[in-house]
Amino acid sequence: xxxxxxxxxxxxxxxxxxxxxxxxxxxxxxxxxxxxxxxxxxxxxxxxxxxxxxxxxxxxxxxxxxxxxxxxxxxxxxxxxxxxxxxxxxxxxxxxxxxxxxxxxxxxxxxxxxxxxxxxxxxxxxxxxxxxxxxxxxxxxxxxxxxxxxxxxxxxxxxxxxxxxxxxxxxxxxxxxxxxxxxxxxxxxxxxxxxxxxxxxx
Ligand SMILES: NC(=O)c1ccc[n+]([C@@H]2O[C@H](COP(=O)([O-])OP(=O)(O)OC[C@H]3O[C@@H](n4cnc5c(N)ncnc54)[C@H](OP(=O)(O)O)[C@@H]3O)[C@@H](O)[C@H]2O)c1
Numbered sequence: 001x002x003x004x005x006x007x008x009x010x011x012x013x014x015x016x017x018x019x020x021x022x023x024x025x026x027x028x029x030x031x032x033x034x035x036x037x038x039x040x041x042x043x044x045x046x047x048x049x050x051x052x053x054x055x056x057x058x059x060x061x062x063x064x065x066x067x068x069x070x071x072x073x074x075x076x077x078x079x080x081x082x083x084x085x086x087x088x089x090x091x092x093x094x095x096x097x098x099x100x101x102x103x104x105x106x107x108x109x110x111x112x113x114x115x116x117x118x119x120x121x122x123x124x125x126x127x128x129x130x131x132x133x134x135x136x137x138x139x140x141x142x143x144x145x146x147x148x149x150x151x152x153x154x155x156x157x158x159x160x161x162x163x164x165x166x167x168x169x170x171x172x173x174x175x176x177x178x179x180x181x182x183x184x185x186x187x188x189x190x191x192x193x194x195x196x197x198x199x200x201x202x
Contacts, residue, residue: 001162004056005029006074007065008037011089013044014131015063018166020047021137029056031070053077061159063087063126064113068094068102075116082119085155089126091185101185108180110149123150123159124176128183128190134168143169145194149179169194 001024005012008028016026025047028037037050056062057078066074068090075081092102092109104112114122125148134144146168150156160170173179173189182189 001025001061001158002027002059004051004059004062005065006053006056006062006078007067007070008040008050009065010131011065011126012063013040014135015065015089015126016044016048017137018134018168019162020044022166023047024162024166025049027051027056027059029053031074054079057081057084057086061085061087061162063089065089065126068092068109071113072116075113078117080119081117084117084120085158086113086117086120086122087125087159088113088122091127091190093185108176109184110176110180114176121150121152121155122176123148123152123155124180124183125159125163127185129193130191133193133195139167140197141167142195142197143167143199145169145171147171147173147179147183147189149173149176149183151175169196 004027006029008030012028027049029051034050041048041050071090088110092104094100094102110124128147146163148156148170163170173182181187
């Protein structure tokens with residue numbers, strides 16, 4: 001599978017390091033352009049390349065991994081979202097020190113993302129845990145639960161398979177309006193570390 005990332009920071013790099021050893025490929029993009037990512041893709045190694053946000057959106061799956069104030073500009077830099085699988089990894093942090101949250105007027109943040117990417121099949125994933133909790137890239141890493149939600153089961157399926165394959169446990173919370181609310185920043189399932197190294201099987 002080839003995964004595009006809009007945003008090449010902590011989230012994009014962490015997920016890339018999990019998927020690359022399994023033979024998947026990644027294309028990272030940022031605001032400053034592909035040249036600024038040369039040393040990063042070299043460090044990530046085989047299977048990693050740099051590109052533009054438009055090129056990232058043209059991969060099998062594209063992950064939105066920018067900070068909340070940049071969401072609109074990042075999504076608008078792609079010409080056509082129709083039919084693309086768009087993974088929303090963002091949290092609606094408007095600013096730090098003090099921490100302030102972006103206004104979502106009673107909706108879920110991912111529904112707002114979906115409105116800005118008309119026609120995309122939007123899936124919420126990777127937002128619910130700090131990347132520092134999943135920064136063990138060894139084969140003995142604990143199976144951490146990652147929550148997924150989205151309205152399109154066919155779009156969720158390859159993502160579910162991908163994250164199970166690379167060593168996480170995927171829990172589907174249903175559609176964006178329900179699951180997105182549970183797993184988004186401030187929701188009851190955000191920031192909960194469910195990780196296990198052993199499992200009791202009946
Ligand atoms: N860090 C975590 O532990 C974590 C965990 C779960 C979810 N999240 C959420 O995931 C999102 C990304 O977090 P992060 O920690 O990865 O952020 P980060 O390290 O600050 O990286 C942000 C990236 O977004 C890029 N960017 C900004 N505006 C852009 C645009 N218009 N087009 C393309 N790229 C753009 C930046 O590129 P430039 O450098 O060129 O500006 C940078 O590569 C945030 O919404 C965050 O709340 C973070």
